Amino acid sequence: MQVIWFKRDLRIHDHTALTLASIEGTCMPLYILEPTLWHQADMSQRQYQFLKDCLTELDLELQKIGQHLIIKVGDAVSILQEINESFPVSGLWSHQETWNSWTYARDKRVESWADMHSIPWFQHAGNGVVRHLKTRNGWAINWNEQMKKPVTEAPHYLKGLDFCSDTLPAAEALGLKEDGYHLGQRGGRSEALLLLDSFLYERGERYTKEMSSPSTAFDSCSRLSAHLAFGTLSVREVFHALEARNQEIKSLPPLAKGKWPSAIRSFSGRLRWHCHFIQKLEDEPRIEFENLHSAYDRLRRDEFNVDYFEAWKVGETGYPMIDACMRALVATGWLNFRMRAMLASFASFHLWLHWRQPALHLARLFVDYEPGIHYSQMQMQSGTTGINSIRIYNPIKQGIDHDPDGEFIRSWVPELKNMPKENIHRPWELSAQMNGYPMPIVDEKKARKFAADKIYSIRKNTEHKQETKQIVKKHASRKQTTKGKKVSDSIKKGGDKKQSSQGELPF
Numbered sequence: 001m002q003v004i005w006f007k008r009d010l011r012i013h014d015h016t017a018l019t020l021a022s023i024e025g026t027c028m029p030l031y032i033l034e035p036t037l038w039h040q041a042d043m044s045q046r047q048y049q050f051l052k053d054c055l056t057e058l059d060l061e062l063q064k065i066g067q068h069l070i071i072k073v074g075d076a077v078s079i080l081q082e083i084n085e086s087f088p089v090s091g092l093w094s095h096q097e098t099w100n101s102w103t104y105a106r107d108k109r110v111e112s113w114a115d116m117h118s119i120p121w122f123q124h125a126g127n128g129v130v131r132h133l134k135t136r137n138g139w140a141i142n143w144n145e146q147m148k149k150p151v152t153e154a155p156h157y158l159k160g161l162d163f164c165s166d167t168l169p170a171a172e173a174l175g176l177k178e179d180g181y182h183l184g185q186r187g188g189r190s191e192a193l194l195l196l197d198s199f200l201y202e203r204g205e206r207y208t209k210e211m212s213s214p215s216t217a218f219d220s221c222s223r224l225s226a227h228l229a230f231g232t233l234s235v236r237e238v239f240h241a242l243e244a245r246n247q248e249i250k251s252l253p254p255l256a257k258g259k260w261p262s263a264i265r266s267f268s269g270r271l272r273w274h275c276h277f278i279q280k281l282e283d284e285p286r287i288e289f290e291n292l293h294s295a296y297d298r299l300r301r302d303e304f305n306v307d308y309f310e311a312w313k314v315g316e317t318g319y320p321m322i323d324a325c326m327r328a329l330v331a332t333g334w335l336n337f338r339m340r341a342m343l344a345s346f347a348s349f350h351l352w353l354h355w356r357q358p359a360l361h362l363a364r365l366f367v368d369y370e371p372g373i374h375y376s377q378m379q380m381q382s383g384t385t386g387i388n389s390i391r392i393y394n395p396i397k398q399g400i401d402h403d404p405d406g407e408f409i410r411s412w413v414p415e416l417k418n419m420p421k422e423n424i425h426r427p428w429e430l431s432a433q434m435n436g437y438p439m440p441i442v443d444e445k446k447a448r449k450f451a452a453d454k455i456y457s458i459r460k461n462t463e464h465k466q467e468t469k470q471i472v473k474k475h476a477s478r479k480q481t482t483k484g485k486k487v488s489d490s491i492k493k494g495g496d497k498k499q500s501s502q503g504e505l506p507f
């Protein structure tokens, strides 16, 4: 019997492990709900809610091809052992998972168990992330080649067996607390397909321009991130849909193309970044916990201000754009890139908090939490990679640029509902109308200068440069050409040039 172990690949389409296993004979499609994983500090009720939607749909899809999803609750090794005792397992199949340190350690235990029982474990890489990568040279070209391969067809039939499922525990039983989330996205593949379609044919035309403002981004961004994180869609499926749409747009007369060519270019780059960042964690798992560049280990070591952290977490820093974004994130589980970067930068620079605790808090709030992207971005926005330019987002300027009339702020910070437009980004200048909204917890200018001085004093150091070279060699994206066409991780000239100068480039 073949066990197909579903992890973060909750679909039957473009699922190589499932399709190949189905050819081998009797199959058990299995999902293991691991309570210990859900007890980790980066896990949350909102992610669990999304997962449950995904599992419900996956089960329905599997039933259509002959075998329902078998859900077991417990430790992966114990569950596999129990299954093996009832139905000897001839092969274990899964995708190759690059997730957090806990899943890595669990996979090591499963590997030992499988070896001990001489059970082959076939792990399939689906997103262009390479295990045991020797060099970053050629990475983007290889990624493109992987994505261009045809998507794997779902099996038409699964020869199943009778094995009873456990009931999924309630979130509370896993220690997952209610946290203000009430406007979130629905999980499951059907929702993912609707989002993909509406993004590529309706919502996405102004993506390049509208991705930066939280007033427009909720609608103009694809909103596919949680689906990619849970694998209801594969990156390759999105890549193919994008290519098809690109061909359609190319065939339109120039005036009918509108802003689609720029949108397609911007989106295509970001799809590759998704995997580019996961590759970093695959290559260097310690970045979940430690600074990428060790020179920054001296910074923010013993200075964690708990009061600042608490104010940041609940959206009460006194900076309206920060607080509106945090409150929106708490309620919806999503935020656009620029505002995520601003929240992280404010915590790390203005509040001078080490990035690890803010990273865990944001991880819990993001339904789309993807460790590979998350920890790389947290470090990038905290200035600890040593290889990126330092960007300290000014929250007042971000407000003025991306919410000029203060509508987004007013909708999430009701205390400022009646604050005039002229004062909305500096409400302390009209303190009589603050309506209980707090005064700024730090002085923006002074805090920014303090942080910049500290960071730049380290960057100037010659030892810093030595280590930087090594990091660039190991992790940085390369500009390469394939058949005369540039394939790199950086944004090409054109529509989204503005973002590139404003910090939305990967490294």
Ligand SMILES: Cc1cc2nc3c(=O)[nH]c(=O)nc-3n(C[C@H](O)[C@H](O)[C@H](O)COP(=O)(O)OP(=O)(O)OC[C@H]3O[C@@H](n4cnc5c(N)ncnc54)[C@H](O)[C@@H]3O)c2cc1C
Pocket: 211, 221, 222, 223, 224, 225, 226, 228, 229, 267, 270, 271, 273, 274, 275, 277, 335, 336, 337, 338, 340, 341, 342, 344, 366, 368, 369, 370, 371, 373, 374, 377, 378, 381, 504, 506
């Ligand atoms: C501090 C911080 C933490 C982040 N943590 C996460 C995370 O845990 N999970 C996550 O998916 N994204 C994370 N991002 C990246 C980015 O903000 C989200 O991918 C994006 O906002 C998701 O919305 P979307 O699907 O509508 O994106 P779109 O703009 O529609 O982009 C499509 C897809 O491209 C990928 N993508 C887009 N931007 C980036 C980027 N800058 N880096 C890598 N991949 C990208 C994502 O998979 C996304 O779903 C983080 C960014 C920052 C600054």
